[in-house]
Amino acid sequence: MFKEFKEFAMRGNVVDMAVGIIIGAAFGKIVSSIVSDILMPPIGLLLGKVDFSTLYINLSGGSYASLAMAKTAGAATINYGLFINTIIDFIIVAFVIFLLIKQINRLKRQPVEIPTAAATEKECPYCFSHIPVRATRCAYCTSELK
Secondary structure: OHHHHHHHHOOHHHHHHHHHHHHHHHHHHHHHHHHHHHHHHHHHHHOOOOOHHHOOEEOOOOOOOOHHHHHHOOOOEEOHHHHHHHHHHHHHHHHHHHHHHHHHHHHOOOOOOOOOHHHHEEEOOOOOOEEEOOOOEOOOOOOEOO
16 A cells, blocks of 8 residues: 555656645745735825735724734734735736746647648549649649549
Protein backbone atom coordinates (compact mmCIF):
# COMPACT_ATOMS: atom_id res chain seq x y z
CA MET A 1 0.00 0.00 0.00
CA PHE A 2 2.88 2.38 0.76
CA LYS A 3 4.34 1.65 -2.68
CA GLU A 4 1.04 2.56 -4.37
CA PHE A 5 0.80 5.78 -2.39
CA LYS A 6 4.39 6.67 -3.32
CA GLU A 7 3.64 6.08 -7.02
CA PHE A 8 0.51 8.24 -6.75
CA ALA A 9 2.29 11.05 -4.91
CA MET A 10 5.25 11.11 -7.28
CA ARG A 11 3.15 11.29 -10.42
CA GLY A 12 3.84 14.41 -12.44
CA ASN A 13 0.28 15.73 -12.12
CA VAL A 14 0.23 15.52 -8.33
CA VAL A 15 3.59 17.26 -7.96
CA ASP A 16 2.55 19.95 -10.47
CA MET A 17 -0.69 20.47 -8.57
CA ALA A 18 1.16 20.81 -5.26
CA VAL A 19 3.53 23.39 -6.73
CA GLY A 20 0.54 25.27 -8.18
CA ILE A 21 -1.24 25.31 -4.83
CA ILE A 22 1.84 26.62 -3.02
CA ILE A 23 2.45 29.33 -5.60
CA GLY A 24 -1.27 30.17 -5.60
CA ALA A 25 -1.28 30.62 -1.81
CA ALA A 26 1.75 32.92 -2.01
CA PHE A 27 0.13 34.84 -4.87
CA GLY A 28 -3.05 35.20 -2.81
CA LYS A 29 -1.07 36.78 0.02
CA ILE A 30 0.55 39.21 -2.40
CA VAL A 31 -2.84 40.20 -3.84
CA SER A 32 -4.31 40.62 -0.34
CA SER A 33 -1.44 42.92 0.56
CA ILE A 34 -1.87 44.91 -2.66
CA VAL A 35 -5.59 45.35 -1.97
CA SER A 36 -5.38 46.21 1.73
CA ASP A 37 -2.12 48.20 1.69
CA ILE A 38 -2.08 49.88 -1.73
CA LEU A 39 -5.53 49.96 -3.36
CA MET A 40 -7.94 50.46 -0.47
CA PRO A 41 -6.27 53.49 1.20
CA PRO A 42 -6.62 55.72 -1.91
CA ILE A 43 -10.15 54.42 -2.53
CA GLY A 44 -11.03 55.14 1.09
CA LEU A 45 -9.50 58.61 0.79
CA LEU A 46 -11.60 59.33 -2.30
CA LEU A 47 -14.74 58.14 -0.48
CA GLY A 48 -14.23 60.51 2.45
CA LYS A 49 -11.25 59.12 4.39
CA VAL A 50 -12.84 55.71 5.05
CA ASP A 51 -10.70 52.79 6.26
CA PHE A 52 -12.56 49.75 4.99
CA SER A 53 -10.76 47.35 7.33
CA THR A 54 -12.34 49.06 10.35
CA LEU A 55 -15.94 49.11 9.10
CA TYR A 56 -18.20 46.85 11.14
CA ILE A 57 -21.66 46.49 12.60
CA ASN A 58 -21.79 45.82 16.33
CA LEU A 59 -24.37 43.14 17.17
CA SER A 60 -23.78 43.02 20.92
CA GLY A 61 -25.34 46.37 21.76
CA GLY A 62 -22.24 47.87 23.39
CA SER A 63 -20.35 50.86 22.09
CA TYR A 64 -16.75 50.45 20.93
CA ALA A 65 -14.38 52.98 19.39
CA SER A 66 -12.86 50.52 16.91
CA LEU A 67 -13.17 47.01 15.54
CA ALA A 68 -10.06 45.98 17.48
CA MET A 69 -11.66 47.08 20.76
CA ALA A 70 -14.89 45.25 19.92
CA LYS A 71 -12.96 42.05 19.15
CA THR A 72 -10.92 42.39 22.34
CA ALA A 73 -14.15 42.72 24.33
CA GLY A 74 -15.54 39.65 22.55
CA ALA A 75 -18.41 41.52 20.94
CA ALA A 76 -20.26 39.95 18.03
CA THR A 77 -19.61 41.99 14.89
CA ILE A 78 -20.29 41.88 11.18
CA ASN A 79 -17.05 43.00 9.53
CA TYR A 80 -18.38 44.25 6.21
CA GLY A 81 -15.26 46.36 5.52
CA LEU A 82 -13.05 43.26 5.59
CA PHE A 83 -15.63 41.55 3.38
CA ILE A 84 -15.31 44.35 0.81
CA ASN A 85 -11.51 43.89 0.89
CA THR A 86 -11.96 40.14 0.32
CA ILE A 87 -14.30 40.72 -2.63
CA ILE A 88 -11.75 43.05 -4.24
CA ASP A 89 -9.02 40.42 -3.58
CA PHE A 90 -11.14 37.82 -5.36
CA ILE A 91 -11.87 40.07 -8.34
CA ILE A 92 -8.17 40.84 -8.81
CA VAL A 93 -7.12 37.17 -8.51
CA ALA A 94 -9.88 36.07 -10.91
CA PHE A 95 -8.89 38.77 -13.43
CA VAL A 96 -5.20 37.83 -13.27
CA ILE A 97 -6.05 34.13 -13.71
CA PHE A 98 -8.29 35.05 -16.65
CA LEU A 99 -5.42 36.97 -18.29
CA LEU A 100 -3.00 34.12 -17.60
CA ILE A 101 -5.29 31.46 -19.10
CA LYS A 102 -5.99 33.71 -22.08
CA GLN A 103 -2.24 34.04 -22.76
CA ILE A 104 -1.65 30.31 -22.30
CA ASN A 105 -4.45 29.50 -24.76
CA ARG A 106 -3.02 32.03 -27.21
CA LEU A 107 0.44 30.53 -26.97
CA LYS A 108 -0.74 26.96 -27.35
CA ARG A 109 0.41 25.55 -30.62
CA GLN A 110 -2.42 25.35 -33.10
CA PRO A 111 -2.53 22.10 -35.04
CA VAL A 112 -0.90 22.60 -38.41
CA GLU A 113 -3.05 21.40 -41.26
CA ILE A 114 -0.93 19.49 -43.71
CA PRO A 115 -2.51 19.57 -47.13
CA THR A 116 -3.34 16.09 -48.27
CA ALA A 117 -2.52 14.82 -51.71
CA ALA A 118 -6.23 14.76 -52.53
CA ALA A 119 -6.48 18.48 -51.92
CA THR A 120 -3.82 19.36 -54.51
CA GLU A 121 -3.99 16.35 -56.81
CA LYS A 122 -6.55 14.12 -58.39
CA GLU A 123 -6.36 10.75 -60.03
CA CYS A 124 -6.67 10.33 -63.80
CA PRO A 125 -9.68 8.05 -64.43
CA TYR A 126 -7.88 6.44 -67.40
CA CYS A 127 -4.31 5.72 -66.27
CA PHE A 128 -4.74 6.30 -62.50
CA SER A 129 -1.79 8.69 -62.33
CA HIS A 130 -1.77 11.61 -59.92
CA ILE A 131 -2.24 14.93 -61.68
CA PRO A 132 -2.94 18.50 -60.49
CA VAL A 133 -6.56 19.22 -59.60
CA ARG A 134 -6.83 22.03 -62.16
CA ALA A 135 -5.46 19.91 -65.07
CA THR A 136 -7.73 19.48 -68.08
CA ARG A 137 -5.52 16.85 -69.76
CA CYS A 138 -3.53 14.01 -68.15
CA ALA A 139 0.22 14.56 -68.42
CA TYR A 140 0.85 10.81 -68.56
CA CYS A 141 -1.75 9.38 -70.95
CA THR A 142 -2.83 12.70 -72.53
CA SER A 143 -6.51 11.85 -72.01
CA GLU A 144 -8.84 14.81 -71.94
CA LEU A 145 -10.43 15.28 -68.51
CA LYS A 146 -13.76 16.86 -67.53
